[in-house]
Amino acid sequence: MRSSRWNAQGNIYLVTEEGPLTPEVVRTVVDDTDGILEVLGVGEDWVEIAIWNPDGSQAEMSGNGTRIAARWLAGRTGASDVTVRVGVRDVQARMLDGPLVEQDLGPVVVGSPEEVAGIRLTAVDVGNPHAVVEGDPADLPRVGPLLETHERFPGRTNVQVARWTGDGIVARVWERGAGETASSGSSAVAVAAALGGSDVEVRFPGGPLHVRIEDGRAYLTGPAELVG
Numbered sequence: 001m002r003s004s005r006w007n008a009q010g011n012i013y014l015v016t017e018e019g020p021l022t023p024e025v026v027r028t029v030v031d032d033t034d035g036i037l038e039v040l041g042v043g044e045d046w047v048e049i050a051i052w053n054p055d056g057s058q059a060e061m062s063g064n065g066t067r068i069a070a071r072w073l074a075g076r077t078g079a080s081d082v083t084v085r086v087g088v089r090d091v092q093a094r095m096l097d098g099p100l101v102e103q104d105l106g107p108v109v110v111g112s113p114e115e116v117a118g119i120r121l122t123a124v125d126v127g128n129p130h131a132v133v134e135g136d137p138a139d140l141p142r143v144g145p146l147l148e149t150h151e152r153f154p155g156r157t158n159v160q161v162a163r164w165t166g167d168g169i170v171a172r173v174w175e176r177g178a179g180e181t182a183s184s185g186s187s188a189v190a191v192a193a194a195l196g197g198s199d200v201e202v203r204f205p206g207g208p209l210h211v212r213i214e215d216g217r218a219y220l221t222g223p224a225e226l227v228g
Contacts, residue, residue, distance in 0.1 A: 010206020063185015
């Protein structure tokens with residue numbers, strides 16, 4: 001399968017126009033990446049994608065994945081503003097200096113705090129499901145797999161453990177269908193929303209992402225670069 005390899009703060013995706021993909025094909029070719037972005041349709045300033053997880057399941061949304069898709073198309077057509085269609089959402093992306101892209105990811109919905117399996121969390125919807133735990137990110141290896149498959153989340157969920165520091169939020173993420181990854185764009189939004197950050201840097205092991213939340217909409221800024 002011909003593809004290009006992209007990096008978004010440690011999140012590595014393959015982008016391919018060869019399809020249609022199947023779960024079996026994805027599991028065979030995904031290799032050591034965090035997933036595959038399958039291009040379903042493309043124009044001068046828009047691209048429609050399917051987001052495949054390493055286990056062959058599909059994701060409704062990916063902040064890093066849609067940012068990669070936007071930068072991929074901008075490099076191909078020269079567009080400075082790109083619409084990335086994924087599922088029922090259109091993500092608006094604007095190219096900034098260097099590899100940076102600012103995205104309007106759309107509405108973010110924050111639930112009430114609740115307790116699941118003895119763990120205090122806040123469920124957040126960013127077009128895909130998240131369970132945000134405020135605490136020590138070092139606890140992710142225990143909390144992540146437990147909550148991902150808990151019956152509270154029948155379609156499984158992404159999980160983040162995060163805490164405030166003096167100048168932002170530090171977090172680690174357990175992605176549904178992928179396990180722990182170096183960063184996640186939609187997770188950055190979920191973390192900021194759950195912890196009450198309206199204009200904040202969220203730092204993952206892979207690097208920082210900037211989140212701004214205005215009138216219930218999430219704006220995400222970070223890099224996306226071709227690496228192979």
